[in-house]
Amino acid sequence: MVSPFLGIPYAQPPVGDLRLRRSRVLDSQFDGGKYEAKEYSPFCPGIGGDNVGFEQSEDCLTINVLRPAGTTENDALPVGFWIYGGGFQMGGNADQRYNGSYMLQRAVEMDKPFVYVQVNYRTSSLGFLSSNELRAEGNVNLGLYDQRLALGWVQDNIAAFGGDPSKVTIWGESAGAMSVSAHLLGYGLQSTPLFHGAILESGNPFTSSFASPEAIQPRFDSVVESAGCSGSDDVLACLRGVSFKTFNESASPWSWSPVVDGELISAYPSDVMAQGNFVRVPILVGELLHCVPVANTDEGSAFGSKGINTTEQLVENLGVRYPNLTSDSVSGLLEYYPNDPSQGCPFNTGDGVLSTGLQDKRSNAIYGDIQFGAGRRFLAEQFSAAGQPVYSYRFDQPAENATVQTGTTHFVEVAYVFSYPFKTANTLGTRPGDAELAHLVTSQWISFIVDGTPNNNGVDGAPTWPDYRDGAANFVHRRHGSVIETDDFRKDGIALINGLGWQAGV
Template sequence: MLITIVASVLIFAVAALTSPVGTSDEHQYHGQPQQPGPRVTIKNGTLRGIHLPAFNEDVFLGIPFAAPPVGELRLRRPESHQNSWKGVRNATVRSPSCPGYAGFDIGLELGEDCLTVDIVRPSGTVSDEGLPVLVWIYGGGFDAGGSADPRYNTSYLVNASVAIHKPIILVSINYRIGGWGFLASKEVVAAGESNIGLFDQRLALKWIQENIGAFGGDPDKVTIAGESAGGFSVGYHLTAFDGKHDSLFRAAIMQSGNALGPGINSVSQLNTTYQPIYDNVTEAVGCSNRTDSLACLRTVPYEALFAAFSPFVMTPILDSEFLTRLPSESFSKGLVANVAILAGSNTDEGTATFFGPRDTLNTDEDVHALVAGLGNGLDNDTVSKIMDLYPDNPEQGCPFNTGSERFASQGYMFKRGAAIVGDEVIHAGRRFITKYYSSLKSRTRKPVYSYRFDQSPWNGIEVLVATVAPVYSTHYSEICFVFNIDPSVSTNNTNWIGPYPEYHDLSNLISRSWISFVHDLDPNNHGVRGVPNWPEYSKSASNLVFRVNGTVTELDNWRGEQLEFWAEIWNKLKT
């Protein structure tokens, strides 16, 4: 249970302030005055969006891809949005963000009617123009997040894509999180309503297939991308339905998350994991004695159910439908989607405060207990092997390359624990997946690219992730470089690249590499001079290592023995 909680929390990708959007033609979006809105006709009717003259972009907000999940549709898998509308529907207002927690909901307008997509495209794009499409799936530990988080402002990526003559369309999707999206119990399973949030994502991808052509996108050139829980979501889409992805996407970008790492509970394990949570929730809202307690939850006032869900973190389970088996078993059987891959992780993932090792590990016994509690519980021989691979030697600990400094104020063996958790939950899965995809037969193999992000935040602080030393290249620290948001916006939402030109140069490289991959399935066509070629993994098992003033390539043998071992015990880890 310990690792379930730790993994659930660590997957988060910060959610915070919402970008205000208005309700009239005079509304301003990110400070840009609205011009007569662009129009697009989809299957349900005609939409009017917002023109952003400063970006020369069109934006369409709050487009429903599912029926509102309220009333009788609360705590059910999503249903397609079947209703048509007459006339022109405003797509100038974001929907509420799905109810979320952990403090990362601050600044976001929350509400149940949240199953929508936001779309940004270059102005002048016409129907069926066939532009490649990037779909962003936010993180948040499956407990927080929203497309309205301004740290995920996609206008700058679309703007950069036009600048390098590789225009793309960017779609951000909302999906249910927390108990609203991942409630699990024998009652939920019996009703066929588990993993609701993943089914939300799947339905959004189907909506994109049916409608993106009207915006000028190519449904055959969709890349799904996410960080942390978003990255794990992308990984789960690779293994979903035994790899039958129905051509919903041709490529996947996984940042600090993949299909492997966090433990996933089976239905048989619910009694000791999520059933007590369900029972607590139903008791708190007066549904525990009802014949159909799940139906009763659909009648509970929103505020009361929001409060009842708030203490608990819930993540996907093996539901025998979306996730039919452990992801590691799907890979071993070859039951995964065959698509192009760009995957990576940050060197010092384990320094994030929500990983768990801070202030908890001072002795060998403490570390032994941490390791023994992983997955289904590890036997003594396995624990001993891990203890040997991760000795009490701070020079081998995380943050890496920091010598004998222990950062003992965070626990005498903090660095040891941070290395263990970061490797087990994120690094090992990244290596396993890139090696798997690059080993496929050449006639069917798609391009594979791997990276290691190795740059500390400009001021040594990652807000809401790690604000007390050590920080270094911690979880989430690559996000500001990917989204390349202008300082006039990003300084106000904790996604600031920093004041130094060389940091912005690195952001230009990373953001344009992502765009190039989406457009060409090759990240090298970014137009940035003076950087090394990013090797395709099947030709050279190498990472591109991103650093300010020093991006290099490296053979992917970093922490070789440690990362290879985790792949030997995936089943024991419930992953």
């Protein structure tokens, strides 16, 4: 059994004049000194399918706390702090795919109980609108600062729920993992009291490139004009004063993501890590086989450019997506990622080409490694070199409804992590071995949150997950038998990518 506390405000509602400002701590007590934490709060407004069917409101900065039934204030249990993904454009802590109840039940079975925390943070334009005007105020990357404030709330309040504020593991998938990366590199610090471990699923400091202020300003100016604020003496005051409908319709044509702000994101991540300025904590990091290391095998199937039929088209597309790439870098990518479908993504699918484009498997492999694979390996190398335990994985189990086109693509591991048994758009499979794989993955994640290692999982016959410090290796998750592999695939191509730095906008 699980005791849930839902929809707890951790900040002042970011509405009215607080729209497009960093979230602020609550400045008043709840009515009567109590809060009925019985209902999920609305999602923060966003753009995308994850928000469909959910109530959305600007007044959305809340936390959910789930704990095993019978937990008392003095239990001092470890804490898992979950940050949802959604490309920084969508998502919410009421999404049942992130229901932690089944993990907590398994944790009790393992005699490793913990407290599960979910945070709502602003996404899309409300969370990541950027401009010279907002930079001057210090009001960019608002969604990340929401998360940071929520981590502070945990430090101040989680003990009352039976959690230990000194044993917090931050944890996320996709944009959630990119958020975890931002906190690992936050302010260029090497230590922080906010967390003591991190789990990154299909995301790392280099998954998202950072647009320059010069590239972003014209988008902001178009928002101002569309909202009817271009003639205002104070365009930000005007944007804060228009209706949400007007604001949203003006900003939604653009995709808004984190930027280098000189504070939380102090510089390009490649420069921050080169200087060794990252928080020293144990990490568990991975990818899917979606052609993206540190996640799933074929991450690239979700993020590669499609409709690529010739090398010339691929070169042109690389120039559009990464305009700072030099001709030597492009030539290197073409050499290490040849026009050979048998080497493309989805991997291990032979000589067949994808229906979308003759060189789309090549495109998938390149973009998958740029956004996921290379960064995962670099992160593992840097943290292990700094003396921190690192557990790297590659999730190599396609979803039940996967095709040759998708492979083991983005997000597929989430259902296995949470052991969520009900049908969703990204559902847990019902094939022989699916339940057993979910049991293993859930148990490994619990073991890491509680003990700092995935190996105290209590699953008979599970391979020992090696520490990256003892040699570069990945735990490869498969329903028909998980294995350990040396982490040296696509060695030359990934090494080239990890040397790109500013050329890739990271």
